[in-house]
Amino acid sequence: AMRNHTGWDRAWAKSAPKKKYDVIIVGAGGHGLATAYYLGKNFGITNVAILEKGWLGGGNTGRNTTIIRSNYLQDPSAAIYEKSRSLYETMSQDLNYNVMFSPRGVIMLAQTQHEVRGYKRTAHANALQGVQTEWIGPERVKELCPIMNIDGPRYPVLGGLWQARGGTARHDAVAWGYARACSDMGMDIIQKCEVTGVRQENGKVIGVDTSQGPIDCDKLGMVVAGHSGVLAQMAGFRLPIESVALQALVSEPIKPCMDVVVMANTVHGYMSQSDKGEMVIGGGTDGYNNYTQRGSFHHIEETVRALVETFPMISRLKMLRQWGGIVDVTGDRSPILSKTPVEGVFVNCGWGTGGFKAIPGSGWAMAELMAKGQSPLTEEFSMFRFREGKFIDESVAAGVAH
Numbered sequence: 001a002m003r004n005h006t007g008w009d010r011a012w013a014k015s016a017p018k019k020k021y022d023v024i025i026v027g028a029g030g031h032g033l034a035t036a037y038y039l040g041k042n043f044g045i046t047n048v049a050i051l052e053k054g055w056l057g058g059g060n061t062g063r064n065t066t067i068i069r070s071n072y073l074q075d076p077s078a079a080i081y082e083k084s085r086s087l088y089e090t091m092s093q094d095l096n097y098n099v100m101f102s103p104r105g106v107i108m109l110a111q112t113q114h115e116v117r118g119y120k121r122t123a124h125a126n127a128l129q130g131v132q133t134e135w136i137g138p139e140r141v142k143e144l145c146p147i148m149n150i151d152g153p154r155y156p157v158l159g160g161l162w163q164a165r166g167g168t169a170r171h172d173a174v175a176w177g178y179a180r181a182c183s184d185m186g187m188d189i190i191q192k193c194e195v196t197g198v199r200q201e202n203g204k205v206i207g208v209d210t211s212q213g214p215i216d217c218d219k220l221g222m223v224v225a226g227h228s229g230v231l232a233q234m235a236g237f238r239l240p241i242e243s244v245a246l247q248a249l250v251s252e253p254i255k256p257c258m259d260v261v262v263m264a265n266t267v268h269g270y271m272s273q274s275d276k277g278e279m280v281i282g283g284g285t286d287g288y289n290n291y292t293q294r295g296s297f298h299h300i301e302e303t304v305r306a307l308v309e310t311f312p313m314i315s316r317l318k319m320l321r322q323w324g325g326i327v328d329v330t331g332d333r334s335p336i337l338s339k340t341p342v343e344g345v346f347v348n349c350g351w352g353t354g355g356f357k358a359i360p361g362s363g364w365a366m367a368e369l370m371a372k373g374q375s376p377l378t379e380e381f382s383m384f385r386f387r388e389g390k391f392i393d394e395s396v397a398a399g400v401a402h
C-alpha cells in the first residue's frame with residue numbers, strides 16, 4: 001500500500017512565469033531540459049524559464065525505445081553522439097538521480113551483403129573517430145543473443161555491428177533528473193504553458209506570447225521536436241523539417257531472455273527487454289507526414305511480421321500497449337543546432353527518430369552555442385547547411401526506416 005508514502009518533496013518547484021528571463025527554452029523534453037541544465041552548470045546562466053505546453057517529458061522523450069549508441073558514420077555525428085554516450089555513463093551521479101543507464105550493448109544486424117559492407121565501413125570509421133565498435137560474425141551474434149534464429153531462410157544473420165558500450169536508460173528519469181537539477185539551480189519550469197507567438201524588434205527577439213501571458217527574454221531556444229516548424233513559423237522563418245509519427249509497442253512482461261539491444265534494419269524492427277520484462281519493439285515511421293501521437297494496428301502487424309523470422313519467440317507473445325510520437329526529420333537525418341535568421345533565437349531540432357541517445361550531448365553543445373554564440377560540437381549542424389548543400393548524411397546510421 002502507498003498509504004505511508006506521504007510528505008514527499010516535489011522533484012521540481014511549481015512556478016508561475018516572471019516578467020522577464022535571460023533565456024527562455026521552449027519545450028520541456030530531454031533536449032530542452034538538458035540545454036537549460038548545462039546553461040546553468042557550465043555557464044552560470046540560471047535566470048532561465050523552460051516552457052512546456054503539456055507535461056514535462058510528455059513528448060518523444062517519454063515515448064521512445066531508449067536505445068543509446070554512438071555508431072554513426074560522419075565525424076561531426078561521432079563527436080556529438082559519443083560525447084552524449086559518455087555523459088550517460090555518469091548521468092546518475094551527476095544528477096544524483098538514478099536514470100538506470102544500462103550499457104548492455106547494441107547489435108545492428110547485417111542481413112544482406114550490402115549491410116555487411118556498410119557496417120564494416122562504419123566500424124572502420126568509428127575506429128578512426130575513437131568510437132569503440134566492432135564487426136562481429138554470426139556465431140558471436142548468436143552467443144550474445146541466444147533467442148535469435150540466425151539461419152534465415154529469407155534473411156539469415158550475416159554478422160553485425162556491435163557497440164558493447166551502447167545500451168538503454170529510463171527515459172522518464174532522464175527528464176525528471178534534469179528537471180530537478182534545473183529547479184534546484186533556481187530555474188522556472190512552467191508546464192501547461194504553450195508558446196503562441198515570438199515577439200521581436202528590429203530583427204531581434206524580445207519575448208514570447210504564451211497561454212499564460214507574454215514573457216520577455218534576451219535569448220530564446222526552440223527545442224520542440226515535431227513542432228519545430230510551427231515555432232519557426234511564429235518567428236517568421238522556415239525549417240527543412242518534416243513531422244511524422246514513429247510508433248512503438250511492448251509485450252506482456254516475461255522472464256529475462258535478452259540482455260542486449262538488437263536493431264534489424266533490413267527487415268525492419270528493433271527489440272530490447274525492459275527491466276519490467278516487457279519486450280520493447282519498434283519499426284519504421286508512418287508512411288506519411290502527420291502530427292498524430294498514437295499507434296495504429298497495421299503498424300504492430302508490420303513490425304512483428306518483420307521480426308518474427310529472426311525472433312521466432314515473439315509469435316507467442318501477447319502485445320500489451322502501443323503508442324506514437326511526432327518525430328522531426330531532416331533530409332540528411334542529422335540534427336539542427338543553430339542560430340536562426342532572428343537574432344537571439346536558437347533552434348535545436350531534427351533529432352528525428354534517434355535523439356534520445358543524444359540528450360546530454362545535445363544539451364551540452366546547445367548551451368555552449370547559446371551562451372557563447374558558437375560551439376565546436378554544433379558548427380556543422382547549422383540550419384544553413386541545407387542551403388549550402390553541406391549535408392551530414394546519416395540515413396543508414398539512423399537505423400529506422402523513413
Ligand code: FAD
Nearest residue numbers: 027029030031053059060061064065067195325355356357
Ligand atoms: P520532445 O521530448 O518531444 O520534447 C519537445 C517538447 O516541446 C514536448 O514536450 C512538447 O509538448 C513541447 N512543445 C511543442 N510545442 C510547444 C509550444 N508551442 N509551447 C511549449 N511547448 C511546446 N531516440 C533514440 O535515441 N533511441 C531510441 O530508441 C528512440 N526510439 C524512439 C521511438 C519512438 C516511438 C519515438 C517517437 C522516438 C524515438 N526516438 C529514439 C527519438 C527520441 O525520442 C527523440 O529524438 C527525442 O526524445 C526528442 O527529444 P526532444 O526533447 O527534442 O523532444
Ligand code: PYC
Nearest residue numbers: 065067353354399400
Ligand atoms: O536511434 O537507435 C535509434 C533508434 C532505435 C529505435 C528508434 N530509434
